[in-house]
Structure formats: structure tokens, C-alpha cells
Amino acid sequence: MGDRAVSESDIIDRYLKPLSAGFPGAFGLMDDCAALAVPEGDELVMSMDAVAAGVHFFPDDDAADIAWKALAVNVSDLAAKGAIPVAYLMSLAFPEAPRHSWLEGFARGLAEAQQEFGIVLAGGDTDRRPGPISITITAMGTTSAGRNLLRSEAHAGDVLFVSGTLGDSALGLRLRQDPQLAAAWGLSPERAAGLVTAYLRPQPRLGLGPALRRYAAASMDISDGLGKDLERLCRASAVGTAIAIGDLPLSPAAAAAVRADPANWSIVIGGGDDYEVLTAVPSTLAADFRSSAAAGGIKVTEIGVLDDGEGVLFAAVDGTPLKIKAGGWDHFAS
């Protein structure tokens, strides 16, 4: 055997089949369909997202990191809905037969992510076609029937929370593109590496599930940047809000980056790839939400309160309104 996989069944048998172990409905990836039983009283929550080389990751990123991220961005959608991950389907497209070494790394990254997220490969397909390597995943989880945490169920007066810290991933991407920035931002090698890791290995906030299921009114993950995603939540719920950027939770590395160059605020707010949870909680439940989140090991920060207005206003640290274009990633914007 050469160093490139020669057939679909080669890829499936050696690398993908072990990832389906323990899930009977995967049928060992030997069949055209997968089967999934949903427990009585539950319903299925599903997300489908693709990542492609040169668009969502660098072609020379470690294959294990690529795999982790492809699965994490989908599981993050489930996490934001308070769903419990169950299984996923994956469609792979390769422009040429992939190297065994790449497939080994890719399968290892998926195995690590599966273990961490409690999800297993149930099926999919593998294809050869021109263009970048792309990985399309449909992730499925369960939640109590009728307990859907939408973007559109927030109300004026609800408290806005975000999990974790914002901007690390987008700043990490900038460092990945231009490592010299680390010095300009005054970052130690460890802090710089931490930002890059945030970009490569996003952590879906599954620990927030119990708090979300119990207390949240509306919830979504921040994949396209707080600015854009908060706008979406406000539009869907017909509410508005004002955010003082000084209240946004930043890691020490991100705080250093915005201190060194305030223009980095636009990366923090509009850069995308955070995969933190943005949620609106009725004010009477905010304290309970915070305690429940802490019990799940997830730090949450109150970033504002929803009002009857329209849209999102950002105010600078000194209180002056910011003319931040609440941008963020649009796949078709030029």
C-alpha cells in the first residue's frame, strides 16, 4: 500500500469504522443508512455545518485540529440549545486521495473530540472532487420535547449572558496569519499559543446544558462574532440592547491585545469563531442561572440587559457610543 488511501472502503474500514464503535445504529458503517432511536419524551436537535480548507481552516493545519474543529462547530450549536450530543453523520470531500498520515491524524482528532463531547460517528459518505478538502457534518442531540431554545424567545428585561471569553479565537487567527503580532501585543509565547489554540480547538459549552435547559429564554452560539450574532438574536426576538465593551469577558491575552491596540476590539466583537454561548435569561432567574452554570464548570458573564429598542449599540470603555459596524462573518459579503 502506498502512502495514499486508494479507495473509499480503505478510508472507511481503516479510519472511520473505529469511530462508530459502540453505536449500533451505525451498523459498522457497512450500510447506506444509519438508525437512531430517540427516547420517549425527547426530541432530536440537529445542526449541519461545513468547514473547508482555505476558508475555515488552513490547508496545513494539523489534521487532528481540523477534525476537532469540524465536529466542535456543530456540537457547539447543540450545546447552545442545551441538547445532549448523540451521533453525527459526516460527508468528506477530497480533491485527491488523502495521505494515510493525514487520515491517521484526522481520525485521532475526531476520536478526541468524540470522547470529549460524548458523540459518535453514525454514517456519511466520502467523495473525491476538485476544490478544497471539505468536511460537512450533521450533528444530532436530544432535548426534552418542546423545550427548544430559539433565538427568538428573548424579551425586554432579560439579562444577556455569554460563556467563557470573547475574541480569543479571532485574535488567534490573526496570530496564525502574522506571528509577529504577538510581540506587538506584548504577549508571552504561552499567551500567544493560548489564542491560537482557541482558534484551532474550540470548546463547545456542553457543561452549560443544565443551566440553559432550566433557566434560559433564548440561546445561540456565537460563531460569527458577538456583534453579528447578538444582532441576530435581537432581531429574531424584536428587542434591542446596549453593550459597554468594558463589560465583555476577555482572557488576559485578549485584554493585553486590546490594550496594545484598541483596533483589536473590532476583532473581539466582529471576528467570529468564538463558539461561546449567548443567552437571554429572565432577570428573576439570572442568579440561579449563574449558579447552575458554575456548577457545570462554565463561567458566564452578564454583558447587558435587553430593552424595547431595536438593534445593538456598543459603548466604549469610557462610555461614549461606538460606531462599531456590528459586522461579523458573512459567507457572501465581499
Place this chain on the structure above:
Amino acid sequence: MGDRAVSESDIIDRYLKPLSAGFPGAFGLMDDCAALAVPEGDELVMSMDAVAAGVHFFPDDDAADIAWKALAVNVSDLAAKGAIPVAYLMSLAFPEAPRHSWLEGFARGLAEAQQEFGIVLAGGDTDRRPGPISITITAMGTTSAGRNLLRSEAHAGDVLFVSGTLGDSALGLRLRQDPQLAAAWGLSPERAAGLVTAYLRPQPRLGLGPALRRYAAASMDISDGLGKDLERLCRASAVGTAIAIGDLPLSPAAAAAVRADPANWSIVIGGGDDYEVLTAVPSTLAADFRSSAAAGGIKVTEIGVLDDGEGVLFAAVDGTPLKIKAGGWDHFAS
């Protein structure tokens, strides 16, 4: 507005959202996740397949045909398992912003297919990336819990059936590539057009569902050609079979094509894209299966009987063994 769609939300709001009407769990495509309730006693059957321009369809095919086929190849997997289609997720990748006229045709083709197959759009994503237009679909259906029709449950003595006729699509592809062949094969324009339509608009055999659920032991759809897919069924079930190619069901057009050029048998057997159902039925149930299929409006043909051997032997019309390499489509074979 120019003639090209300018944003993801433009594509979603104008073209995709109407396709989700009537399915509450799609949330009007306004959210990151879709929700699906599975009735008690049922389980979910899922298939995920991608089609890409230049690989699975011609870039200049009518967008409505492209859409139909993208959905049909997935629903065909459900049909072969006797599942009842419910909903699908779709991930679209465009190398440049698509034209409104293309999106209109694409949405029309999906609407026609949805209506025909009884399935509805529940979610997905839209992305811009280099490479061919590609459409990845995860189709979901329901079946009775525990009633999975696998490839691997056939036994020696079972009767092999196929639905419809074989080879029309692969011959239609040849005509699509070289329209002059129609004259060489002695086909009227109507018959030639019929083969091309078989290629462009495959018909998942959903009418066979009741017969499959009640009588079949093993079942799969023929997507990569009878030769390859029958080999897979035999290998998965550890059985063998011998097929007299004179027993294979052919349309009048395909029959004319193989009469005119016997080399066309390799297209009929190995060409792929049939999307007919290949199923093994215990011999004592074969007559009932045939009646039930007829009641569902689907013609089925007995093509052989499974035995204790290994692999698939094809015999010519005169009975001599054929050295047909039981090939078929492999996405990585050169």
C-alpha cells in the same frame, strides 16, 4: 438588486425558507438548529450524500434537475430501507454568489421533489468556497423501531429482486456526453430523451415501502451499479449468486442499446445511478412480495437466487459465463 444573490440571508429568505413551510421544527430556517420529534415506536433512518458539479452532474444541467437529483439520491437510500421520508438538512457550497435565475430553478426542483417524496427542508447551511457547486444532504425518515433492512441479513435461498429497469440512467449519461449515440443505438428521439430523463430525474422507489417492510430480508439501493452493489450485498451477507443477464429488466430503450452494441451491457451492469432497489426476499414470501410491490405501483423482477457461494457470477444471454468485472463507481478509483 443585481442578478446574483448577495448574502446568505438573501438566499435563505427568498429561496430556501419557503421550502421549510409546514415543518415546525425548521423554525423558518431562522435558527441554528432544527428539531424533530420521532413518534413512539418508530426510529429514525438517516442518509447523507453529496453531489458536486462536474462529478455527479454537469455544471450546465438545469438547476431544477440538479436539485431533484441531490434530494432523490438521498431519499432513494431511505426508500430502499422501507423508511418514510420526513425531513432533510442541506449544506450548499458555491464558488461565487449564485444567480437568482439559478436559485429560482434550484428551489423549484427541490419543491417538486419535496412534493413527490413527501419530505421537507428543516435546516442546513450555505457557504462560499472555491471548487464546484456542491450540495450535501442529510435525509431523515422513520421506520418501525428495530426493523432495519440492512445489506447483511440476506440468506442462501433468498430470491433477489430489483425494482424498475436497470441501466437507463447510465445509458442516458452516455447520451448526454455523446448525443450521436442515439442514432447508433437505433433510438427514437423519445426513447433517447427517456434515458436522459432517467439520468437527470431518478425516482426513489417509495411505493415499495410496504412490501419491503413486510417481506424483505435485506435491501439497498443500486447507486453504484448492479455489479458493484450486488457484490456488496453478497459480501455483507456472506452469500453468493449467479445472474443471467438475460433476466435483468431493461427498458425498451436499454434493450435496443444492448442489441445494437453488446458492450453496453457493461454500462447497464456497472454504470451506476440506477436508484432502483435491490432486495433479498425469503423464497416462501417471494410471491407475496411481488403482489405487495404491484399494489404499491412498483414493478419488481426476480433476477436470481442467493446461494452458499462467494461473489457474483454473471452469465451471458446464451448461458456462457461472462468475465464481467463487477465494477461500478468508486470515488477514488482512477
